Amino acid sequence: MSRRRLRPFGWTVVSLATLVVVAALWAGWTWWGSTLLPGDRARAAASSAAGSWSASPSPQASAAKGPAEGQLIAVMRIPRLGSGWAWPVYASTDDAGSALADGLAWYRDTALPGQKGNFAVAGRSATGANGFKDLRELRSGDEVIVETSSAVFTYRIDVAPQDLTVKSTDAWVLDPVPGHADATAQQPLITLTTSQDMVSTSDRSVALGHLVSTRNRS
Secondary structure (H helix, E strand, O other): OOOOOOOHHHHHHHHHHHHHHHHHHHHHHHHHHHHHHHHHHHHHHHHHHHHHHHHOOOOOOOOOOOOOOOOEEEEEEOHHHOOOOEEEEEEOOOOOHHHHHHOEEEOOOOOOOOOOEEEEEEOOOOOOOOOOOOHHHOOOOOEEEEEOOOEEEEEEEEEOHHHOEEEOOOHHHHOOOOOOOOOOOOOEEEEEEEEOOOOOOOEEEEEEEEEEEEEEOO
16 A cells, blocks of 8 residues: 655645744743743742841941942832732843843932932843733832832832833933933832833833832831
């Protein structure tokens, strides 16, 4: 009995099916698998830092000196995103890549937590350490809790990320008073930024808020 040969149409179907499977595997790894280890490391770092600070509070960092690049400066908690949501905030390098690979990245040259000015933090919304993947769920009035070695700061969201989209080049959201380039900050503010889309675009979702309370550790 002779073997039947697969006709060209059959090869096309097989090729398309193979491409679909490969694409599905790639997408699964990119949007889910690649986040597992970075997420676990970030949560472990946040838990370790928070526990250490609670046990041994230390003075607040000097605004003039500033933290070293890559230093873990805070742990951020956002109740809206779940009781277990806690991510480390690292002092970023110039490109912020290393900080974003491990957690959230503090924009260098913006205010430190609790200080007058704009404490600005970026996070990824997809792949790797995707701490801000659900950032667009925040609503006006939600709290953002920022723990440091010396104090716990509670900010309240004024502008929800679903209501404010900017381009990656719109640096005004990082100003001491966002939207008022020449203004001098009179209070501590917070800005959170992340990519708006699951695929790479220049659109950024932004949340803006202000400090409502401070609790010193010692």
